[in-house]
Amino acid sequence: MAQExxxxxxxxxxxxxxxxxxxxxxxxxxxxxDDVDAILDEIDEVLEANAEDFVKSFIQKGGQ
Amino acid sequence: xxxxxxxxxxxxxxxxVLGQPYANPMLASSQIVNAYASVSVQARRARWDFEEEFxxxxxxxxxxxxxxxDPSQLxxxxxxxxxxxxxxxxxxxxxxAHPEYSSPEVTNPLDVVRWDKAGERVMLTxxxxxxxxxxxLAIALYKNNTDNKGASYxxxxxxLVSRATPFTDIVRHLVPFFVTRQVICGxxxxxxxxxxxQHGFQISQRADFFEVEVGLETTLKRPxxxxxxxxxxxxxxxxxxxVILGDxxxxxxxxxxxxxxxxxxxxxxxxxxxTDDLSVDNPVAALRAVSHDSSLxxxxxxxxxxxxxxxxxxxxxxxxxxxxxxxxxxxxxxxQTVDVLDRWESVLTRLSNDVWSCAGEIDWVAKLRLLTQYxxxxxLDWSDAKLHLIDLQYADLRPEKGLYHxxxxxxxxxxxxxxxxxxxxxxxxxxxTRAYFRGNCLARYPDQVAAASWDSVIFDLAGRDxxxxxxxxxxxxxxxxHVGALLERCRDARELVAALTExxx
Numbered sequence: 001m002a003q004e005x006x007x008x009x010x011x012x013x014x015x016x017x018x019x020x021x022x023x024x025x026x027x028x029x030x031x032x033x034d035d036v037d038a039i040l041d042e043i044d045e046v047l048e049a050n051a052e053d054f055v056k057s058f059i060q061k062g063g064q
Numbered sequence: 065x066x067x068x069x070x071x072x073x074x075x076x077x078x079x080x081v082l083g084q085p086y087a088n089p090m091l092a093s094s095q096i097v098n099a100y101a102s103v104s105v106q107a108r109r110a111r112w113d114f115e116e117e118f119x120x121x122x123x124x125x126x127x128x129x130x131x132x133x134d135p136s137q138l139x140x141x142x143x144x145x146x147x148x149x150x151x152x153x154x155x156x157x158x159x160x161a162h163p164e165y166s167s168p169e170v171t172n173p174l175d176v177v178r179w180d181k182a183g184e185r186v187m188l189t190x191x192x193x194x195x196x197x198x199x200x201l202a203i204a205l206y207k208n209n210t211d212n213k214g215a216s217y218x219x220x221x222x223x224l225v226s227r228a229t230p231f232t233d234i235v236r237h238l239v240p241f242f243v244t245r246q247v248i249c250g251x252x253x254x255x256x257x258x259x260x261x262q263h264g265f266q267i268s269q270r271a272d273f274f275e276v277e278v279g280l281e282t283t284l285k286r287p288x289x290x291x292x293x294x295x296x297x298x299x300x301x302x303x304x305x306x307v308i309l310g311d312x313x314x315x316x317x318x319x320x321x322x323x324x325x326x327x328x329x330x331x332x333x334x335x336x337x338x339t340d341d342l343s344v345d346n347p348v349a350a351l352r353a354v355s356h357d358s359s360l361x362x363x364x365x366x367x368x369x370x371x372x373x374x375x376x377x378x379x380x381x382x383x384x385x386x387x388x389x390x391x392x393x394x395x396x397x398x399x400q401t402v403d404v405l406d407r408w409e410s411v412l413t414r415l416s417n418d419v420w421s422c423a424g425e426i427d428w429v430a431k432l433r434l435l436t437q438y439x440x441x442x443x444l445d446w447s448d449a450k451l452h453l454i455d456l457q458y459a460d461l462r463p464e465k466g467l468y469h470x471x472x473x474x475x476x477x478x479x480x481x482x483x484x485x486x487x488x489x490x491x492x493x494x495x496x497t498r499a500y501f502r503g504n505c506l507a508r509y510p511d512q513v514a515a516a517s518w519d520s521v522i523f524d525l526a527g528r529d530x531x532x533x534x535x536x537x538x539x540x541x542x543x544x545x546h547v548g549a550l551l552e553r554c555r556d557a558r559e560l561v562a563a564l565t566e567x568x569x
Contacts, residue, residue, distance in 0.1 A: 036437050039474065043434070046465055047457065052449035055212075057085035058456055061161035063076040063217025064282040064308060 065335060065392035066401040067327045070224035070297075070497060070539045072169050073180045073319075075312050076162035076217040077187055078206035078459070089161035090145065092203055096163040097146035097156055099197060100190035104491075105148050110506060112147050112155065113517035113533075116296060122280050123231055123293035123303055134284060149516050151491050151507040152182060153499025156190075160283070162217050163187065163205070168499030169518070169539050172400055173324035175494055177316050178481045182489035184314075188461045189490075207312045208251065208459035209269035212260035212452065216273040218282065219312035221323060223305045224297060224539060229334045234305065235278055235289050237333045240342040240366075241326070241381050242288055242309055243351045244374035246271065247360060248411050249322035251311035252428030254435065254446065254455040256356060263446035264356070265435060267428045269311040271355035277347050282308050288347060296518040297539055305330070309351075314459065314468040316480040317425035321411065324404035328385040337388045342380060343367040358432060360415060375412060382408050424478045430471060431458050501542030504551050505560075512557035523557045532561045 048054040079096070081087035101109060119137055120128040128137075147157035153168030165183035170176055184207060191203050210216045225234070250267035254260070258272050266272075279287035288309055295304045307326070313319045332338050344350045345365045353362050354374045363371045372380075386405050389397050407425075414421045415429075422429040435451055438444055444451055460466035463473070471477050493503030498518075505513055505521045514524035514531050518539075523532040536542050554560040 036441075039434070039471075039476075040437055040441055042474070043454075043467060043470060046467070046470060047450070048453060048465075051453040055449050055452045055456060057083075058078070058080055058206075058211050059085050059213060060078055060211035060215040060217065061089050062215040062283060063160045063162045064220065 065331050065389055066398055067324045067331075067404050068172050068398065068400070069327050069330065070169050070171060071176060071323060071327065072167040072222050073176060073183075073323075074164060074166040074218075074220045074222070075180070075183060075207065076159055076164045076219070077312075077461075078208050078211065078217065079162055080204045080206070082202040082204055084201075087201070090158060092201065093158040093161060093163040094146040095194045095197075095201065096187070096190045096203060096205070097148060097158055099194035099200070100156060100186060101146070101148045103193060104150070104189075105506075105510075110149050110510075110513040110522075111515035112149065112157070113515040113520050113522055116294070116517060116519040118294045119292060120280070121293040123291040128280060134281070137281065137283070149502070149506055150186070151493070151503045152179065152489055153493035153497075153503035154179065154183065154186070156186060160217070163190070168493050168503065169497040170494045170499075171496050171540075173320045173327065173404060174400060174480060176323045177319050178485055178489045179494065180319055181316070181481060181486045184461055185486060185490050188463075191461070204465075205461045206456065206459040207314055207461060208456070209312055210253065210258075210260070210273070212253075212255045212455075214259040216258070216270060216286075218270075218308050219310055220282075221307040221310055221326065223307065223323075223327065223330055224295075224302050225305050225330055226334050227295075227299070227301055227303050231291075231303075233333055233336075234330075236341065236343060237338045238329065239277060239288055239347050240344045240377055241329050242307075243344050243347050243364070244354055244377045245322065245325065246311070246351075246355055246428075247374050247378060247415060248325065248408065248426060249311065249313060249318040250355065250426075250428040251313055251318070251459075252431035252455070254451050260452075265358055265432055265446065266355045267358055268351075268355040270309055271351050274309055274348055274351055282306075288351065298537055311427070312459070313427050314466075315425060315427045315430060315477055317407065317411075317478050318427045320480055321404065321407060321425075324400070325381070325385070325408055328389075328401070328404065329381055332384060332388050335388065335392070338384060340380075340384075341367060342377060344377075358428070360419075375415060378408075378412055382412060424476055427458075427468075430468070430477065431455065434458075434467065434471075495544035495548075496540075498536040498539050498542035500544050501536060501547050501551075504547075505557070508551060508554075509557040509560070523561055525558050525561060528558070532565075534561065534564055 081092050145158040155166040167179040187205050194200050195202050246268040251269045253266050253269045256262035256264045274286045276287045278289045280291050290306045290308045292306045295302045350364050423433045458467040463469040493499040515522040521534050
């Protein structure tokens with residue numbers, strides 16, 4: 001157990017940092033949602049049409 | 065004690081003839097290589113020189129008899145498959161059933177990124193040319209490592225290491241690092257198990273394909289540490305560590321950290337700096353366990369009895385490396401070494417605190433974020449074909465189709481190397497290794513180079529028999545500083561060979 005404390009600064013920081021990040025995420029959430037919609041809309045446009053067929057037809061021979 | 069060392073990458077690309085899933089992949093791969101060569105490789109096409117290839121020589125001191133080797137291990141046989149050497153010093157060829165780009169030798173992680181990215185551009189151009197040829201096929205190329213149906217293909221790294229370092233030290237100190245390195249450079253994968261039949265996300269493309277800790281194979285019973293002893297350098301001084309377990313990365317920071325941190329760990333091992341035994345119990349199982357846990361909370365058991373997460377083990381290596389650099393170099397540490405240490409620390413911190421903040425740097429995080437957003441919006445289960453498609457299409461090299469490229473175009477992925485530098489690296493070799501000599505010989509005297517390899521350039525000088533073989537056994541000779549003026553002066557290879565052999569006499 002003692003050895004797990006070898007990086008006390010990192011695990012200890014985790015709790016505090018998490019609080020900070022959660023807050024900022026919450027504040028930015030509205031903007032982020034718009035951004036996410038924009039990304040997914042753009043990616044919807046370029047995704048291959050028939051996902052199942054496309055994935056099935058990607059067949060490779062093994063390599064190194 | 066720095067990130068600087070002779071290294072390079074070799075990437076086998078996934079290949080798909082669109083609309084023809086059962087097309088012969090060797091033929092399609094040959095079309096890719098030949099389409100590129102038909103325009104970019106001048107006049108005569110230099111052969112690959114296999115003289116210094118020993119795929120069955122084991123670093124542990126023995127050689128496997130050819131009679132018991134798997135045919136896929138005989139990589140020193142010229143099968144007549146398409147194979148060209150580029151003016152940037154790289155090798156573009158068909159390996160097994162995939163087109164492969166082996167980068168020229170470089171000396172630092174940023175140049176690894178630059179010439180690895182140049183390889184993507186070469187492949188993309190090759191596919192465009194193949195499609196435009198009469199009767200040409202529409203071929204899509206993927207920088208990934210599995211088809212999720214049981215097949216895997218590699219993205220290897222090569223590092224020149226000191227022969228004086230006992231191989232057992234390399235194994236002991238590198239295995240725990242390799243088991244956990246994927247958290248900072250995994251490419252992400254939808255599907256668990258070699259055939260991807262179980263549903264879920266994992267950090268690494270390759271983890272499920274590794275079956276032993278140490279071994280010579282690369283295509284079956286894949287080992288975490290590969291023992292092929294083919295140094296392509298003075299075998300008394302060096303070995304070439306051939307790393308086969310990494311994922312093919314698209315994110316520049318992932319590639320940079322992958323090779324930069326590995327170079328730092330190798331420097332510590334060569335210097336005898338790591339005294340703690342960080343060995344992991346059952347490393348093959350641990351490699352998979354780490355890959356299958358994107359929450360990064362899985363505890364690994366070390367031989368010492370300590371229980372740690374992959375992140376904690378990475379922190380151990382990071383802290384050791386930082387102390388090593390401080391102790392040996394202090395304020396004289398070069399910029400890239402400091403940058404790799406700082407970025408390593410930064411991603412480890414953020415992977416604990418705010419994983420999505422790493423989405424512009426680490427492939428698996430970028431991919432998982434996209435998948436998570438889709439799952440939330442459309443209520444998709446991990447078995448959904450759309451999620452598998454996103455995984456596959458992330459790696460599509462076509463800028464209009466590839467999801468990595470869409471994220472990049474949207475400013476969501478961090479770049480380390482200017483596109484202009486990538487563009488010149490498609491044709492120009494690095495200036496600080498023997499790749500400079502090789503690439504320049506091909507660019508300047510294309511009709512007079514009969515063959516070349518990492519260790520040689522062979523000239524065919526009309527009226528002079530036999531062929532003139534110029535060995536290039538030292539990766540750090542043949543640089544611009546070393547032969548730049550000579551190459552400028554020699555109008556043809558005859559003058560060059562005369563000057564080189566005179567200087568040897």
